[in-house]
Amino acid sequence: MATIYQVSELAGVSLATVSRVMNKNTRVSDKTKQKVLDAMEQLGYKPNSIAQSLASNCTNSVGILVSELHGPFFAQMMAGIESELRAAGKHVIITTGHSEEDKEQEGIEFLISRRCDAIILHVEAVSDDYLIKLSKGSTPVYLMSRYVEQLKDNCISLDNQLGGYLATKSILNQGHTQIAYIAGPQFKADAFNRLEGHKQALTEADIKFDPALYYIGDFNETGGSKGLKHFIDEKLSFTALVCANDEMASGAMKYAREHGYNLPNDLSIVGFDNVIFANYLYPTLTTIDNPIGKMGEMAAKLVLKDVYQNKNLVINRFFEPTLMQRDSSAPLIK
Amino acid sequence: MATIYQVSELAGVSLATVSRVMNKNTRVSDKTKQKVLDAMEQLGYKPNSIAQSLASNCTNSVGILVSELHGPFFAQMMAGIESELRAAGKHVIITTGHSEEDKEQEGIEFLISRRCDAIILHVEAVSDDYLIKLSKGSTPVYLMSRYVEQLKDNCISLDNQLGGYLATKSILNQGHTQIAYIAGPQFKADAFNRLEGHKQALTEADIKFDPALYYIGDFNETGGSKGLKHFIDEKLSFTALVCANDEMASGAMKYAREHGYNLPNDLSIVGFDNVIFANYLYPTLTTIDNPIGKMGEMAAKLVLKDVYQNKNLVINRFFEPTLMQRDSSAPLIK
DNA sequence: ACCTTAAATGTAAGCGCTTTCATATGCAAT
DNA sequence: ATTGCATATGAAAGCGCTTACATTTAAGGT
Incomplete structure (x- = not known):
């Protein structure tokens, strides 16, 4: 060569x-x-880009840490980041954290030791303090879907509470008043905030939040089926089910159908995220659109602006979710 | 530092x-x-890994080119590669080719200029000749889901013909004889071979391949719906539909349902790939399991063995798909 | 023609490592 | 003590670039 x-x-x-x-x-x-x-x-x-990197102290690479490589959610995020960065001649180094604290930390250290010019993280298990300390280091750190006050300029976040609110509100608007809720693990900020939004919508409608109609799932399909099973086994009365993400909604839909429910007439179901397969389900899933792909692009733009001096990029750190009304939820039939 | x-x-x-x-x-x-x-x-x-790379002429990085970052198929493949490589302290640089020849070439050059120690490609648009020439260069090239005779030692491939055969065979075993087929773009080797398998199964059952019951789709959901629409509009008689991938099967299922079909009684549908959402569909999709995650792991192992001298790894270059019988296909009701 | 300046180009010192080759050290055998 | 040899360590070149600084060249003004 x-x-x-x-x-x-x-x-x-x-x-x-x-x-x-x-x-x-x-x-x-x-x-x-x-x-x-x-x-x-x-x-x-x-x-030789390696030699260039050594001499210029700039690797033209951005590290990305996601929980899982598979899973529609991360895929869209990565696609957004990659396309934007690639167009600017930067490359991405991707690694995974599996939502476990030590693996997330290890992944981060790995990316830093690789001398990435910046790292974009979607971390769930690691603490705020760790992140704050981390960002004092020499590698700029950007956070996806996580808001840390001290790092606010480096956070691209979604208004999860608004999303949770919209989901429940849409169901309330359809006349439902007995609404079950399957949340995500509450140590995850987005899961927590979505629940907050749910409660807010209930309060606004003068409905008391009923702990019996609340179940904490695992954000996977099984969480949804287990949650619905729980509600059914407890012989609780409800006409709608709001799930904190689409995977759980899908699991719940499946379980409901297997147990003779006619969807959406017997039970309205709403998800969250609007992952790609939400539209493949039957009935198509009413959900909250999480613009994670756009957020990924924005994170990339932010890096381009901050780290690579790409001045005239307009940055928007806050994204708002929107309702995608489809067929899995319908007006309450009295 | x-x-x-x-x-x-x-x-x-x-x-x-x-x-x-x-x-x-x-x-x-x-x-x-x-x-x-x-x-x-x-x-x-x-x-400083950059300095190490420059001095040792080894970047400890492996380039990966996939068509799309999103899409369940590639996600599983990347997850397989990444986990295996990461465990060996190597990192992955991921880029996309969007199934377009020039973008694929550009992506490959990008990875090479990044001095990856090896590249693993899932390319569709680029020619065999190009790949052969490419592999004469100094960067070792590995191919996923593509078999090129001259590069056979570097190919990890799936027996697509067997898969196509199994899909149609399963339907034949259920007593169907009028079977429509929605293929993928025929310039893609896997699409071509799946069709070959379909024909083989028909021949074996003494059924003549009917060009009228054959439609070329785009491997996307719309390909499935358009294909089924075509068959219906033509007023053809068929009791089963085999699709060359799950996305198209999903599109066809949706279209069928919207047009009053009761699945699987009115129409049996079979897909291919067993992507994650196949099991989320309603009815759950009968499909051919494509062990792409395992194939990704194997590609990584092959790189570890060839490029990083990790002697005692056992390599298997050929994978066989298997039938996943679920609820979208059922015995023909006479 | 000569001097002043700005623009174009060259020189050489790094960047932080690996690796070859040379040297020093220790120890057993004579 | 002396030699020989293996082992441990050091010196220094080089990987392919960037960049501060020095030098040359060209252009403009008198």
């Missing part, structure tokens, strides 16, 4: 000049520039 | 010695080793 030295030799100029034409930041006369370009062409020269 | 030089100074040894204790490949006396370890500990030293 050709090196800059061979290019300089062939073009009859110094290394520095070749470097200059590559980096376009210093003026080089058109004549020499052309000679260099020709030489590069002729040798099929590709700069 | 501490450098190796500072460690050597603190430990009272030379750079070379520090490097040796890091790389564990040369003997260092226990006494000095301990001094160095202590110094590292005290300084919180983390080696």
